Amino acid sequence: MQGNIASAEGALAAGCTFFAGYPITPSTEVAEHMAARMPKIKGSCFIQMEDEIASMAAIIGGAWTGARSMTATSGPGFSLMMENIGYAVMTETPCVLVNIQRGGPSTGQPTMGAQGDMMQVRFGSHGDYSIIALCPSNVQECFDLTAKAFNLADRFRTPVFLMADEVIGHMREKIEIPDSVEVIRPKSLPEGALPFAPGPDGVPGFAAFGTGRHTHVTGLTHDERGYPDTTNATRHETLVRRLVSKIEDARHEIADYTIFNEDAQYIFVCYGAPVRTVREVVERIKTPDTGYLQLRIVWPFPEELLKRFPNARAFIVPEMNLGMMSREVERHACVPVILVSRIGGELHTPEELIESVRSAGGNL
Amino acid sequence: MKDEWLRVDRLPHIYCAGCGNGTIINCVLEAIAQTGWDQTQTVFLSGIGCSSRAPGYILTDSLHTTHGRAIAFATGVKMANPSLHVVVFTGDGDLAAIGGNHFIHACRRNIDITVVCMNNHIYGMTGGQGSPTTPLGKTSTTTPYGAAESPFDLAELAIAAGANYVARWTSFHVKQLTEAVLTGFHTPGFSLIEVRCQCPTSYGRRNKYREPMDYMTYLKSHAILKEKWERTMQPGDELPAESFLVGEFIRRSRPVMGASDEA
Numbered sequence: 051m052q053g054n055i056a057s058a059e060g061a062l063a064a065g066c067t068f069f070a071g072y073p074i075t076p077s078t079e080v081a082e083h084m085a086a087r088m089p090k091i092k093g094s095c096f097i098q099m100e101d102e103i104a105s106m107a108a109i110i111g112g113a114w115t116g117a118r119s120m121t122a123t124s125g126p127g128f129s130l131m132m133e134n135i136g137y138a139v140m141t142e143t144p145c146v147l148v149n150i151q152r153g154g155p156s157t158g159q160p161t162m163g164a165q166g167d168m169m170q171v172r173f174g175s176h177g178d179y180s181i182i183a184l185c186p187s188n189v190q191e192c193f194d195l196t197a198k199a200f201n202l203a204d205r206f207r208t209p210v211f212l213m214a215d216e217v218i219g220h221m222r223e224k225i226e227i228p229d230s231v232e233v234i235r236p237k238s239l240p241e242g243a244l245p246f247a248p249g250p251d252g253v254p255g256f257a258a259f260g261t262g263r264h265t266h267v268t269g270l271t272h273d274e275r276g277y278p279d280t281t282n283a284t285r286h287e288t289l290v291r292r293l294v295s296k297i298e299d300a301r302h303e304i305a306d307y308t309i310f311n312e313d314a315q316y317i318f319v320c321y322g323a324p325v326r327t328v329r330e331v332v333e334r335i336k337t338p339d340t341g342y343l344q345l346r347i348v349w350p351f352p353e354e355l356l357k358r359f360p361n362a363r364a365f366i367v368p369e370m371n372l373g374m375m376s377r378e379v380e381r382h383a384c385v386p387v388i389l390v391s392r393i394g395g396e397l398h399t400p401e402e403l404i405e406s407v408r409s410a411g412g413n414l
Numbered sequence: 415m416k417d418e419w420l421r422v423d424r425l426p427h428i429y430c431a432g433c434g435n436g437t438i439i440n441c442v443l444e445a446i447a448q449t450g451w452d453q454t455q456t457v458f459l460s461g462i463g464c465s466s467r468a469p470g471y472i473l474t475d476s477l478h479t480t481h482g483r484a485i486a487f488a489t490g491v492k493m494a495n496p497s498l499h500v501v502v503f504t505g506d507g508d509l510a511a512i513g514g515n516h517f518i519h520a521c522r523r524n525i526d527i528t529v530v531c532m533n534n535h536i537y538g539m540t541g542g543q544g545s546p547t548t549p550l551g552k553t554s555t556t557t558p559y560g561a562a563e564s565p566f567d568l569a570e571l572a573i574a575a576g577a578n579y580v581a582r583w584t585s586f587h588v589k590q591l592t593e594a595v596l597t598g599f600h601t602p603g604f605s606l607i608e609v610r611c612q613c614p615t616s617y618g619r620r621n622k623y624r625e626p627m628d629y630m631t632y633l634k635s636h637a638i639l640k641e642k643w644e645r646t647m648q649p650g651d652e653l654p655a656e657s658f659l660v661g662e663f664i665r666r667s668r669p670v671m672g673a674s675d676e677a
Contacts, residue, residue, distance in 0.1 A: 068494040095493045100519040104486035107479065107516075111459075111490025114477060115498065119490070137480050259475040259491065260498055262454040266421070266470055268478035277424060278470065278478075 054079035060196030068112035075160040076216040077150035080122035102127035106134035116258030122148035136175030144203035150219040162395025163216035165370040180297040183349040187325035189223035204236040244274040252296030301350035314341025324368040353382035364410040432626030434585035434611025445595035465505035465532035482513030492672040506547040521575030524603035534613035542616030578603030584633040585611035603670035
């Protein structure tokens with residue numbers, strides 16, 4: 051199965067009933083598959099919108115009716131979605147976005163893979179906020195992590211991003227599709243509670259439109275009733291700090307990762323397509339003194355995991371960009387961080403990564 | 415009944431003295447009273463601008479969205495749950511400038527929503543900049559020497575793009591406006607009701623309609639009933655200067671999207 055199709059199937063398995071999208075290479079197969087599948091599923095709707103701005107708007111509208119809602123896009127479309135992504139953050143709207151990353155900036159390389167949107171997904175919309183971003187490194191993870199994204203979106207009431215790339219999206223591998231996937235819907239709004247009053251975890255209960263709660267939803271700074279209150283500094287600070295902390299405070303609890311060889315001295319910190327080359331170098335070639343940390347949830351960044359390698363002499367970060375997550379690793383690491391950049395659409399070679407271990411001081 | 419639909423704990427509202435928006439909200443709620451719609455099954459949406467604050471004063475589920483995008487959000491709400499009644503408040507800048515693309519595509523799809531456009535020919539919220547409906551020669555903060563661009567005719571635009579119901583009235587014509595909104599609610603598919611209205615603060619002040627009644631008087635005296643015009647006009651006749659047509663422009667039954675199964 052192709053990665054993009056696996057992502058669509060993962061969404062359907064999780065009960066996604068509303069998809070709005072716009073064609074863009076290399077993500078289009080997600081929309082095409084949804085267009086073929088959803089009309090045959092009762093109560094489901096696929097709609098092709100006029101652009102990515104409208105797609106993002108539509109899934110937010112869909113989400114407020116209680117439907118699990120998703121869109122899929124790539125770099126240029128992702129840029130267009132940014133304003134409404136901020137709206138989803140501010141209004142605490144659960145929704146899922148699949149970004150099959152391609153080479154940028156601008157139109158760049160539509161058919162080649164990249165990891166150039168890793169900072170945009172975290173910081174691309176205006177203002178302070180946090181989001182959750184997942185990165186698959188194979189087709190099975192496209193299925194599993196897309197399904198998981200819906201649970202995280204509902205639990206934290208936030209947009210959640212599947213940050214795949216063209217390599218993984220267009221790759222075909224065998225996968226196992228479970229009979230059912232775990233589905234955790236948002237906690238409902240308690241009777242008498244205000245629609246934006248947070249629970250102990252910082253997340254308010256959710257009342258879908260049409261359920262009689264008469265919720266006013268606005269992108270303006272608002273009080274717990276949802277009413278605009280835009281000039282009160284304390285109100286704004288309390289709201290925005292909560293939107294950030296409800297996600298950041300959970301970063302270690304929700305961390306999704308694989309650690310290989312905690313005793314290693316040279317540790318690859320990796321996500322997405324480069325994980326494949328890392329595993330080749332560490333597990334198959336068995337390059338001495340190496341291990342890896344694969345992150346499936348990249349944002350919020352679980353920095354405590356770096357401490358799991360007591361013998362670390364260097365963290366090596368292979369990325370298909372000119373250095374994005376490597377900066378985050380650098381912020382938290384107490385040993386040198388070595389970036390191995392690859393742009394242009396090709397994967398790192400094993401030799402390249404072995405050489406990076408050598409340059410880090412590895413005695414190979 | 416109308417009072418039950420007002421979010422009274424949100425009052426006082428932000429509208430300036432003499433603003434036409436309150437009249438229009440009143441007409442829309444009056445029309446809703448005549449539909450018998452369930453308050454819990456009705457959703458109001460809006461974008462950004464003075465018009466778009468309207469849903470905040472109405473006691474239903476409501477989505478006050480990003481600038482120009484209300485119709486795209488509304489498309490999501492309606493397609494995901496067709497049993498909801500979906501109404502959009504918008505303004506001329508919100509609908510015809512930044513939201514123009516969503517507007518024409520929603521007309522083309524004939525998505526079953528009703529859009530009420532408060533057309534005051536100006537960006538009121540941001541202090542009076544020219545909009546796509548500012549008439550030629552009229553003054554705004556961004557057209558200090560008079561607007562040099564031709565304005566959109568919102569009704570013609572909606573008709574050409576495929577909407578099933580299009581009407582235009584003014585904040586003076588409250589009875590006709592209420593009836594038009596009601597017809598829009600009852601017509602399956604996309605309905606646009608354009609309402610020309612006064613903005614004494616940002617438009618009137620710069621265009622010799624300083625008092626609210628000045629522009630109301632203009633609306634009354636320059637609105638020509640479409641049926642009457644078509645009945646009496648001679649070939650080659652043009653509308654008198656500064657005049658415009660009001661009335662029902664189209665009511666048809668092209669294929670629609672998002673209509674409830676119950677309808």
